[in-house]
Structures are given as C-alpha cells and as structure tokens.
Amino acid sequence: MMGFQMKTQWRENGCNQNKTSLARSRARYAVLYLFLFIFDMNGAVWAGGWQFVQEKDPITDDTKQFIYGRPSNHEKDSGPLLRVGCYQRKNGVHEMGVTLRWGTSLMPMYPDGKIDMALVSVRRDQENSFDLGWSASKTYEETYPPTAIGGGISQLGEAMLGPLAGRRPAITTWTAEKFHRTLLGAEHTVAFRANSIRGPDVTLIFNMSGYREEAVKFHRSCNPDELYKLFQDTNTATSVTSDFFRHNWKDLPEIAPYLRELATTSSLKLTSNSKISAYKPSFLEETLLIKATDPSWPDKTAELFFLAYSSNKNETKIKWLDGSSSPIHEYLSERTLKLDESKVKEYLRFFTFFVRGAEGPFLVVEDQMDSYFPRNGFQQAPEKLKAILSHIRTGTCAKRGEDYECNAHVMYSNAFFHAKFVIAAKGQIKMTDDDPKVVDLPVKIASRIK
Known part of the structure; x- marks a missing residue:
C-alpha cells in the first residue's frame, strides 16, 4: 500500500x-x-507526579505493570515512594500490590512484635480520615496491604485493642484492589500519616493529578469499568x-x-x-x-x-x-x-x-x-x-x-x-x-x- x-x-x-x-x-x-x-532508569521523569512502567520478570516471565508516585511535600530523591502494581501471572490471572516506602522506620502497631504491622491514617481530599493497618517490612521502612491471615487476626482484636490504646479501631482487612480504587476516587490529594520510631509523625501527601491517566494503562482486569468511561467509549480496547x-x-x-x-x-x-x-x-x-x-x-x-x-x-x-x-x-x-x-x-x-x-x-x-x-x-x-x-x-x-x-x-x-x-x-x-x-x-x- x-x-x-x-x-x-x-x-x-x-x-x-x-x-x-x-x-x-x-x-x-x-x-x-x-x-x-x-x-529514572526506566525513563520515568519525576515532576511531583506519577509514572507508568511495564516490566517482565526475568525469572518467571510474568508481566508487571507499576505506577510510581512521589509525595509532593518531600524532595524528589528523599526516599518516600508509593508504588501500585498490576501483575499478570502465567495462568493469565491479574493481581494487584501496593508498596509505600516511608524513608524512615515507623513505630510498630503492636508492641509485642508478634505481627509486623504499622498504623497509618489516610485522608482523601477533604473527607474524614480513617486508619489502616499495614503489613510492615522488618525495618518498618516499607508497608504493604495486610495478608489475609494477619489482617483477619488483627481485625478480630481491633474492636477491643483500639479503644484500650486510646484510638479508633483500624481496618486491617483491606486489599490492594480496594486501595487502588480509593486513589482513583481522589480529586486532589491523598495524605498518609504514621508515627516514626524516632518520635515525630511522618506525613506523606500525594498530588493525585495524573494518577487516573496513568492507571488507565493497567490491564483492564486491574481497573473498575467506571475508569474507562472517563476517557473513552467503552467499546474501545x-x-x-x-x-x-x-x-x-x-x-x-x-x-x-x-x-x-x-x-x-x-x-x-x-x-x-x-x-x-x-x-x-x-x-x-x-x-x-x-x-x-x-x-x-x-x-x-x-x-x-x-x-x-x-x-x-x-x-x-x-x-x-x-x-x-x-x-x-x-x-x-x-x-x-x-x-x-x-x-x-x-x-x-x-x-x-x-x-x-x-x-x-x-x-x-x-x-x-x-x-x-x-x-x-x-x-x-x-x-x-x-x-x-x-x-x-x-x-x-x-x-x-x-x-x-x-x-x-x-x-x-x-x-x-x-x-x-x-x-x-x-x-x-x-x-x-x-x-x-x-x-x-x-x-x-x-x-x-x-
């Protein structure tokens, strides 16, 4: 032609x-x-916004898609980072994951150390804040969605432990998929606050401008159908x-x-x-x-x-x-x-x-x-x-x-x-x-x- x-x-x-x-x-x-x-090594440009990256696992050949975001109230390379992932396994099933890197060690949610979990307050735009329990790395510098078992055990005790500790009960049974939808619903900002091991609170504020535009690049299995209606006709692939x-x-x-x-x-x-x-x-x-x-x-x-x-x-x-x-x-x-x-x-x-x-x-x-x-x-x-x-x-x-x-x-x-x-x-x-x-x-x- x-x-x-x-x-x-x-x-x-x-x-x-x-x-x-x-x-x-x-x-x-x-x-x-x-x-x-x-x-960034993947070609990402950090301008206080969000960046979509796709990778292939060198061992399993699983396709991995990530959205990286840096908080607007911190220096670009200071350490804090939010990563939301969409993973395609060999069987074709898609799963989601979330990693929130704080740039410092957080205070354990449970002092006895039996469950590695951190308490994080979350506020979307001008809505009322709520508390989430996050699984934590051994250093408590990174947090993730709670596992089904760990989150379930914690949720059973939160109704009693929260008031005893002088706080409201935290949600510990949330998932990466629900968290992603929370971010998609934000019009302006999402803020996170947790106690650091050094004493002062750590607050991370993310400007949500551009998140939906990057999220639409995820595989459709990782997004709600409503997202695509914001951008294009639903018949469009x-x-x-x-x-x-x-x-x-x-x-x-x-x-x-x-x-x-x-x-x-x-x-x-x-x-x-x-x-x-x-x-x-x-x-x-x-x-x-x-x-x-x-x-x-x-x-x-x-x-x-x-x-x-x-x-x-x-x-x-x-x-x-x-x-x-x-x-x-x-x-x-x-x-x-x-x-x-x-x-x-x-x-x-x-x-x-x-x-x-x-x-x-x-x-x-x-x-x-x-x-x-x-x-x-x-x-x-x-x-x-x-x-x-x-x-x-x-x-x-x-x-x-x-x-x-x-x-x-x-x-x-x-x-x-x-x-x-x-x-x-x-x-x-x-x-x-x-x-x-x-x-x-x-x-x-x-x-x-x-």
Whole structure:
C-alpha cells in the first residue's frame, strides 16, 4: 500500500570540530550530564507526579505493570515512594500490590512484635480520615496491604485493642484492589500519616493529578469499568500503550542556547520564549529526546525535536529530527539500542513518527487517546471514527531469533491500516505487510516538525 520500507544504514559522522565547536560541545555535555540524572532508569521523569512502567520478570516471565508516585511535600530523591502494581501471572490471572516506602522506620502497631504491622491514617481530599493497618517490612521502612491471615487476626482484636490504646479501631482487612480504587476516587490529594520510631509523625501527601491517566494503562482486569468511561467509549480496547508522548516531560530551558545552533534550515526559529522539555526514552542509552515549542509560531501544531547524547569521547551531540532517516541513522552508528520485548514497541512508535513520508508520520495507534491521533476531526464522518475504534488493539511484539516481529495499527495520511514490522536488534525496521482497514478519512495527522 504505502511502499513503506525502512532500513537503517550505518554511517560514520565524519564531522570535524574546531576549537570553538569543541568548547561548545563540552558545555553541552555538562548540561546533558546534569540532566540525565533527573531521569529514572526506566525513563520515568519525576515532576511531583506519577509514572507508568511495564516490566517482565526475568525469572518467571510474568508481566508487571507499576505506577510510581512521589509525595509532593518531600524532595524528589528523599526516599518516600508509593508504588501500585498490576501483575499478570502465567495462568493469565491479574493481581494487584501496593508498596509505600516511608524513608524512615515507623513505630510498630503492636508492641509485642508478634505481627509486623504499622498504623497509618489516610485522608482523601477533604473527607474524614480513617486508619489502616499495614503489613510492615522488618525495618518498618516499607508497608504493604495486610495478608489475609494477619489482617483477619488483627481485625478480630481491633474492636477491643483500639479503644484500650486510646484510638479508633483500624481496618486491617483491606486489599490492594480496594486501595487502588480509593486513589482513583481522589480529586486532589491523598495524605498518609504514621508515627516514626524516632518520635515525630511522618506525613506523606500525594498530588493525585495524573494518577487516573496513568492507571488507565493497567490491564483492564486491574481497573473498575467506571475508569474507562472517563476517557473513552467503552467499546474501545484499552491497555498498555507505547505512547511515550503522554509521559511527564521535564522542563529543560538550560539547553535552549545549544538548540538554536541547529535546525538552521527550518523556518521555525527558537526564541527566548521557546519552551524546552525533555524525556529519557527507555530504549535509547543515556539519551534525551528534546521537544521545543514557541507561542510565536503561526502553526500551533509545530514542534521541533532533537536527540541529545554523549559520544564515546564524552562530547555531547545534538541531532535535529527533521523527518528524514539520516539523524537516526547517524545516532545508531554511535549508540546502542536497549531493546527487549517491553521496549521495542516504544522504539517502533519513535522511528515511524520521526522518519516521515511525503504525507507526514506513520502514527502507531493503540488507543484513541494516543497523542496526535485526530479523534476530534471526525464530526462530519463519525462512522469512520467508529470503524477505527472497532479495529484498535494494543500492538504486540515478540522476539524471533535476533529480530522482533510486531503487529500494530497505523494511521498515515487519511488512511488507517494494520501493519506487520520486523525490527532488528541494531535498529533496522521493515514493514513486511499492510492491510487497509479504514480509508478516505476526513482528517489527517496534524504534526509539523520542520
């Protein structure tokens, strides 16, 4: 259909730097070196919000999905952390888990030490607070939902022990699933308070903005049906999307002066009002994907994208992604991809979005909420959108020898089709088959990058 075949060609950079450019490169490297440490090993960006991560257990091959959150009233790297997990076992059953890391040791709920449990007060928004009993690690620095046996035993005694201790009875039979639903019901904040072993109370406050958006990426078995009604029609398939554009991007104004040296052939010029942000892709080694926008640009869909990375000589190089394959080819000649089955879909989305055809990007679509999908452009042809939604599925990738084979739905120009790709470990991508599903769409993808 599209004649869409992409093969990476390995090239040497061959760029000679004079002393001035070398000095600039070293300055850029200093900026890049500093900001690479802002980014989590999984590509997560902490901006006081939430981050979805999917992993595969190296021993059991179980799929694990996590939402990580940091409290807004603590420093980013100070230690406290909330992790909510959705786990798929080999038998296909999904379970949930919760870990709340406090950054200090808590006071035991029961002084006799027979049950490792901590007492935590919880308040959602401006509602009345309530007390939960949490199972605790041996150091009492981490807490978890109580086990069925331990929680049941504790609950039998709480009606009597709570008043004797001068407090209200705590709930000790709650589950990770109920806790997740409590978080989903929060509009603004959820606060936790517990007594530390050192004496003063420890209070963690989480800003819940963005939690639902990340939670919708969980497998559907881990979410209530009501969650999806907030985002999309219930007929739409929703699962883990490879849409890294949805992730939290970190503001990076310090690198703006170096970007102005690039994109010289673009009519989009960076100014002092340009907004610069960055994301660390999980599939690219020690590399930042940088996005620039400017309120003065007439085309409001316009964005400039760059790859910033350190070379083998500890010199920072910044490549403008101009829609051609050359910048990515040159990058791959100097850096190694970090591909596995959990990351290859993101790389496929990255490559097909930034290596463009005459009609624009090849947009992988896994969800009608995916970035750049023109879901609001079907007012004159709603039947076309309905047809697309009936086909949307989460893309799949599987390893075949040294390569990966992927199935994905793609929008290009005014057509929506199913495609098969082969992705080599070194980055070569080839479309091996395409099957048109919905054509003659009334809208195209609005995205300008040069």
